[in-house]
Amino acid sequence: MGQLEKEKQIQDFIEREQKIVSQNADRSFRYLLMIEWVFGIVTALFISPKTWSGQMSEVHLHLWSSILLGGIIVSFPIILTYIRPGSKASMYAISSGQMLFGALLIHLMGGRIEAHFYIFGTLAFLATYRRWDVLIPATVIIAIDHIIRGIYWPQSVYGVLTGQEWRFLEHAAWVLFEDAFLVVSIIQGQKDMRRIATTSIELKDLQQGLQRKVEERTSEYLKAKEVAEEALEVKAKFLANMSHEIRTPMNAVLSCTSLLQDNLKNSENIELVSILKKSGDNLLNIIDDILDFSKMEAGVLKLEFKRIDxxxxxxxxxxxxxxxxxxxxxxxxxxNTSSSIPLLMGDEYRLKQVLINLVNNALKFSSKKVDILYESKKINGFFEVSISVIDDGIGISNKNQEVLFKEFSQVDASTTRKFGGTGLGLSICKGIVDTMGGEIGLQSEEGKGACFYFKVKLKPAPINESLKEPETSLIDENFAQKHPLKILLAEDNQVNQVVAKKLLSKLGYQIDIVNNGKEAIEKIEELHYDVILMDQHMPEMDGVEATIAIRKKKIKQPYIIAVTASVLEEDKQKCFQAGMDHFIEKPIKLNYLAKILNSLNS
Amino acid sequence: MLYKKDFFIKVLFSVWFFGIGVGLYQLWSYMNTPGELGEIPYFWPESSQIEFQDKAKLVIFVHPHCPCSRASLNELSRILPHNQEKIDVHIIFYHPSKFDLNWVHSDLWEIAKTFPKTTLHIDSKSHEIKTFSPKTSGQVYLFSRDKELLYVGGITNSRGHEGTSIGKDAIINWLKEGKKPPQKSFVFGCSLFHSGEKEILEKS
Known part of the structure; x- marks a missing residue:
């Protein structure tokens, strides 16, 4: 802030404060003048209520003066405090009114010396305006009073017939003496006000400077946050795409392997295909671990809460x-080492993932037995679930325990050679349990086995129907005869097209196939289909867009089932919002699909 | 609107200023208008019932309810310490027959009672008033021991006002230094008679 600008602000501050002081002083004097007027009347009533002429009396002029003249004196200043509060006019009027009333009061009280204290008191009160010029009218009025009476009624002032200047000075000197003290005090007060104003303005300037800096930093932070969030979003999309891109061919591999297994007769080939399937399963598990680890690193690992047992x-x-x-x-x-555990709200998939991981590790290192112990405790409305996996393996030293839950670590290289593994499993378990707000740990001694445990706090599930229906197999080559349905598959991947066709042929269906959403729309315009199995990620037009377009058409609407590798709840919601009727995950579980088709007819 | 308001304020100020001026002038005029002295006895009137001993005498006439005479009595109280047995002081209270004695026993009576070596009189039959002929409450007569009038007038500088006055200063100077006072001065107080009452009194 420039010096000129600062000075202007200081002056504005002082003026504003002075205005407030003047308004407050006006208000005080307004009531003081009213009280003084009443006091004057009471004084006249007490001291000189009547004047006498012999036996006759009448109201004394003092009483009339106190009422009428006193009323006139206080009226104008009081009116100004209402219509011009805090102004110079009201201030000067009050200063004049106070002194004039003082002169009247001195007369009413018979000129007693005590009455003159009123003058000194009034001057001191006027100093509350914190302006030295307020004393001018008051002092001038005292001077005029003495001069006029000194000229016209000298005996009333000096007790002699002629006025003498030095006597005037004697009377005025006391007033000027007090004025001098008050002016010094007022000027000191004004200096203090200026000091306060300066400090206040400097403080405000500093505050504004800080405010600007905070805004700048906040803006920078928000920009950085935006960039980071964009990067995170890109990462999450990449991982989602990777998950889809990897799972899709893996789905084809594993599905074909299962189909092969069913069709082989040569035992050697059966064994080879069995190895192929196991390897494929392992590969899928490793890929899942890597993807999960990446999601945890990116902070995009999401949990899905459902009713679980x-x-x-x-x-x-x-x-x-x-x-x-x-x-x-x-x-x-x-x-179960505690009482029966009620249904809770949790992520079944992830809890199983952790437990499978721990049991897998235990089986790797155990020699004779593995125990899975579980219990729950009710704490403040939640259920703390503890699951422990105990093995009688080689145990883990304290030193090695420290690094166990860290990513890429295993106890040592020999363990890797003997037991395999990527070293991600326990770090993924820890990431999942941490995301659930739980705790994972280990108790072990070398040569005495190990106990891996994890604890999570879960809410009880709302009371509802039972969780699962009993599993029965509906896979039957006569299924299509019982449930005659025209089925269209929209899938861009040729391998998946073959797999799906083979699967549905097991139920007795001959399906039609299109390569993308656009072809699906063209197809249903030619023929009615009861069911469309709609893949999500397709070129030209994906499953969601195609479903939205189909739902707008004035045709007999097909039952649309989303088929996708994604397991996320938000993807499911997108499908349902687009108008899809159901959702199944890849690889397609044929029995589950059969249940859906069965429900259509019933 | 602002212009009209300013004009209104100026008019109001003018009326206010004028009203105060008139009011104060009236008040000051009243305060400084002396009463009548009446006929002046230049020697001690022999018909007075107050015994004249071989000592100077100060006589003051007081209307019991005159508010201005409160100042006169207070000034008298300031004169008395300078007395030193030089004068006899008499305070004569006006008492019209219309009122009983309680009417005389006002706050001024109570003030006068406290003065040391001072004689209070109630002029019930108005004998002393007829003898000295004062017209205004607070009128003071100072006679020398030779019965010669030294001073007649008031001992206040205006109605009901205490403070320095010609009469008070003159009396004190005479008491202290023997300086001869001016023979007469102003007196400020209520009239001891209403119109016509003096004539009735003289005829009685």
Missing amino acids: IEEIVKDVFHLMSGKASLLGININYK
Whole structure:
């Protein structure tokens, strides 16, 4: 801020403050003048209510003066405090009014010396305006009073018939003496006000400077945040695309492998295909781990909360791993060490992922048995679920425990050679459990096995119907006869087209195939289809766009089932919002698809 | 609108200023208008019932309810310390027959009662008033021990106002230094008679 600008602001500040001081002083004097007027009347009533002529009396002129003259004296200043508050006019009027009333009061009180204290008191009160010029009218009026009375009624002032200048000075000297003190005090007050104004303006300037800096920094921060969020979004899209791009051919590989398994008769070929399938499954698991790890790194790992049954999750994992355990000659068990656990809200897929990982590790390192223990505790409306996987393997030293949950780490290179693995599993488990707000850990001693555990806090699920319907297989080559449906597949990938055709032929369906959403629209304009299996990512027109276009057409609407490799809830919602009726994941589970087709007819 | 307001304020100020001027002039005029002295006895009137001993005498006539005479009595109280047995002081209270004695026993009576070595009189039959002929409350007569009138007039400088006055200063100077006072001066107070009452009194 320039010096001129600063000075202007200081002056403005002082003027504003002075205005407030003047208005406050006006208000105070308004009430003081009213009180003084009443006091004057009471004084006249008390001291000189009547004048006498012998036996006759009448109202004393003092009483009339106190009412009428006193009223006139206070009226104009009071009116100005209402119509011109804080102005110089009201200030000067009050100064004059106070002194004139003082002169009247001195008369009413018989000129007693005590009455003269009123003058000194008034001057001191006037100093509350913090302006020295307010004393001028008051001092001038005292001077005029003495001069006029000194000239016309000298005996009333000096007790002698002629006026003498030095007597006037004697009377005026006391007033000027007080004026001098008040002026000094007022000027000091004005200096203080200036100092306050200067400090205030400097502070305001500093504050504005800081405000500007904060705004600049905030703007920079927001820009940086925007850039970071864009980068994150790009990363998330990339990962989503990668997941799709990898899963799609893997889906084809694994599906073809399953189909091959069903059609082979040569036992050697059966064994080869079995190895192929296992390798493919392993590869898919590794790819999933890498993708999950990347999502965690990017902070885009999302959980999906649904109603889950912890006991069912543990049982599912047990059944899934018991085959492998049996091959390794390891005894695997599971046990609930607390009371029955109610249905909770959680991500079943991720919880299974963690537990599978821990059990897999335990099976790798265990010699005889693996125990899965689980329990829950109700704490403040939540359920803390603890699951522990205990093995009797080689155990882990304290030193190695420190690095175990870190990415890419394994206990040592020999472990990698002996047991394989990428070293991502435990870090992914930790990432998942951390995302759930839980805790994962390990208790172990070298040579005494290990206990891997994790704890998560989950809300109880709302009371509803039972979680699962019993699984029954509907796969039957006569299925199509029972449920005659015309089915169209919209899929750009030729391998997936072949796989899907083969799968549906197991149900007895001969399906039509198009390569993208645009061809699907053209096809349904020629023929009616009961069901469309709609892939999502297709060239020219994807599944969502095609569905929106189909739903706008005035035709008998087909049942549209989204087929996608994505497992995210938001992708599902996009499909339903576009108008799709159902959703199935790749690789297509034929029994699940059959259930959907079955439900259409029923 | 602002112009009209300014004009209104100026008019109001003028009226205010004029009103105060007139009011104060009236008040000051009243305050400084002396009362009548009446006939002046240049020697002690022998018909007075107050005994004249071989000492100077100060006599003051007071209307019991005259507010201006409160100042006169207060000034008298400032003269008395200079007395030193040089004068006899008499305060004569006007008492018309219309009122009983309680009417005389006003606050001025109570003030006068406190003065040391001072004689209070209630002029119930107006004998002393007829003898000395004062017309205004607060009128003071100072006679020398030779019964010669030294001073007649008031001892205040205006109605109801205490402070320096010709009469008070003159009396004090005479008491202290023997300086001869001016023979007469102004007196400020209520009239001791209403119109016609003096004539009735003289005839009685």
